[in-house]
Amino acid sequence: MNIAKDLYNYRELLKTNIKKDVGGKYKNSVLGVLWSFINPLLQIAVYALVFQVILKSNIENYTVYLCCGLIPWQYFSSIVLRGAAVIVDNANIIKKVYFPREILPISIVTSEGVNFLISTIIILGFVIFGGIGLSWNILWYFLIVAIQFIVSIGVALIVSSLTVYFRDLLHLLGIVIQLLFYATPIVYAINSVPANLQWIVKINPMSYLIEAYRSIFYNQTIPNFQGLLIALGMGIALCVVGYFIFNKLEKRFAEEL
Amino acid sequence: MSKEEENRIIVDNVYKTFNVYMDKANSLKEKMLFWNRNRKEKREVLKNINLTIKNGEAVGLIGVNGSGKSTLLKLMTKIIYPNSGKIITNGKLTSLLELGAGFHPDFSGRENIYFNASIFGLTKKQIDERIDNIIEFSELGSYIDNPVRTYSSGMYMRLAFAVAINVDADILLVDEVLAVGDQHFQEKCIAKMKELKEQGKTMVFVTHSLGTVKDFCNRAIWLNQGVVKMDGEPDEVIEAYLKETT
Ligand SMILES: Nc1ncnc2c1ncn2[C@@H]1O[C@H](COP(=O)(O)OP(=O)(O)OP(=O)(O)O)[C@@H](O)[C@H]1O
Ligand SMILES: [Mg+2]
Numbered sequence: 001m002n003i004a005k006d007l008y009n010y011r012e013l014l015k016t017n018i019k020k021d022v023g024g025k026y027k028n029s030v031l032g033v034l035w036s037f038i039n040p041l042l043q044i045a046v047y048a049l050v051f052q053v054i055l056k057s058n059i060e061n062y063t064v065y066l067c068c069g070l071i072p073w074q075y076f077s078s079i080v081l082r083g084a085a086v087i088v089d090n091a092n093i094i095k096k097v098y099f100p101r102e103i104l105p106i107s108i109v110t111s112e113g114v115n116f117l118i119s120t121i122i123i124l125g126f127v128i129f130g131g132i133g134l135s136w137n138i139l140w141y142f143l144i145v146a147i148q149f150i151v152s153i154g155v156a157l158i159v160s161s162l163t164v165y166f167r168d169l170l171h172l173l174g175i176v177i178q179l180l181f182y183a184t185p186i187v188y189a190i191n192s193v194p195a196n197l198q199w200i201v202k203i204n205p206m207s208y209l210i211e212a213y214r215s216i217f218y219n220q221t222i223p224n225f226q227g228l229l230i231a232l233g234m235g236i237a238l239c240v241v242g243y244f245i246f247n248k249l250e251k252r253f254a255e256e257l
Numbered sequence: 258m259s260k261e262e263e264n265r266i267i268v269d270n271v272y273k274t275f276n277v278y279m280d281k282a283n284s285l286k287e288k289m290l291f292w293n294r295n296r297k298e299k300r301e302v303l304k305n306i307n308l309t310i311k312n313g314e315a316v317g318l319i320g321v322n323g324s325g326k327s328t329l330l331k332l333m334t335k336i337i338y339p340n341s342g343k344i345i346t347n348g349k350l351t352s353l354l355e356l357g358a359g360f361h362p363d364f365s366g367r368e369n370i371y372f373n374a375s376i377f378g379l380t381k382k383q384i385d386e387r388i389d390n391i392i393e394f395s396e397l398g399s400y401i402d403n404p405v406r407t408y409s410s411g412m413y414m415r416l417a418f419a420v421a422i423n424v425d426a427d428i429l430l431v432d433e434v435l436a437v438g439d440q441h442f443q444e445k446c447i448a449k450m451k452e453l454k455e456q457g458k459t460m461v462f463v464t465h466s467l468g469t470v471k472d473f474c475n476r477a478i479w480l481n482q483g484v485v486k487m488d489g490e491p492d493e494v495i496e497a498y499l500k501e502t503t
Contacts, residue, residue: 009378010375010376010378011380012374012375012378012379012380012381012384013375013376013378015375015381016371016372016375020372092359093359093376094336095336096336096354096355096359097334097336097352097354097359097376097377098334098335098336098350098352099376099378166283166284166285167283167284168284168285168286169284169285172285251337251338252337252338254331254336254337255275255276255337
């Protein structure tokens, strides 16, 4: 595969893109760092209010439970939404200079990954101060992140290239992400899903990943490796499909933009 | 030099057709609702192009507006792809197709040097080594630290050109951009391109300034309505071109 060679030859561009993206978020304002924490915290507060206080969820330590799912989910949803826009947003460069186009979605996935690593501080804060504590099992975190990264690359390759041809996909995906949020066990537990609807949860790689994050942070156990293997398999499948779609569509990016 | 590097650019039986949409459906919704209304017309812009550009050649590409020069250059850079036929390039290729190609308006000139050179595949260290030369060549002085959106067209061009000639490419493709430079800078660019030519670099150069082609190129290609009308000595090609167009 020459994609590996391309990425190596253009590593500087990848680095510049990621730095621009991550740095831009935290550098420009003192509030930058603060904002990136306030947003997830507010969401946690809202969902905790709705599901714990109003709907009286019977999950113990609900806020911590919620946080273990919500932070990884935000990584995923930003991949879908920002990934979908990345080629269109960079139209002026794509029309004028050659570089391997994959660099763009890959840098989004990586820089959002860095942001996710930083936001993991929030999860740690919640488990430590929420009365759960830490165990060595959190070291599995890196394995889970790696699998989520692979899933994200596949998704980003697909949505970024399709959006060039179907511009309203950007809006459509906004809705899809909201629906998917409720189809993933984030605010509820997987075993409360009725048996005849379980398949919806099971075809979604994010379900396995969020379950795994929750195992290591909230339950302090090892993750379910079978689930992780399924998520990895789905991730690889998404990458293969994404690679072919992207490769086919990128040839006409400059003309369609 | 290896055998394949003798031929820097091979254009083999290339056809390029653009779809011209009268009323383009750009969204899923429109594509589904108006699939039958999505009229498009095919415009054949390049027909049966066959060229071999050898190492060290300085090629001037001439032709009237709309004859397909920029399209051919874009194909060579791989920004767009042919409908049929093949284009093979051997060696590192750099292009300067439009003003400020790939600049980020809010970045300073200096930051854009890093960004632009990394698009051409240079590493941080390689850029560090060249940055002084690039800034010096551009003659932008203290403007180099201002955002490029505050630059004039000529200043854009200076910066873009300074980067393009300093990335150690084997092949340089330039499309008309010199025209916005002042007399002094144009001469400096031509002098620099001559220097690169002497070093054995390969260049393809689109311009309407026939004097420059005569002065600088050792081969001229005349494109007319998407076909190569003539290919040879600059003096002869230009003479024939002038005879037909005036
Ligand atoms: N994206 C596009 N979609 C449709 N038609 C296009 C597109 N780009 C170029 N064309 C058409 O292709 C033809 C050749 O264009 P091109 O830009 O290659 O000409 P050129 O020789 O560079 O002209 P000029 O001297 O004006 O720069 C023109 O008829 C133009 O209308
Ligand atoms: Mg042109």
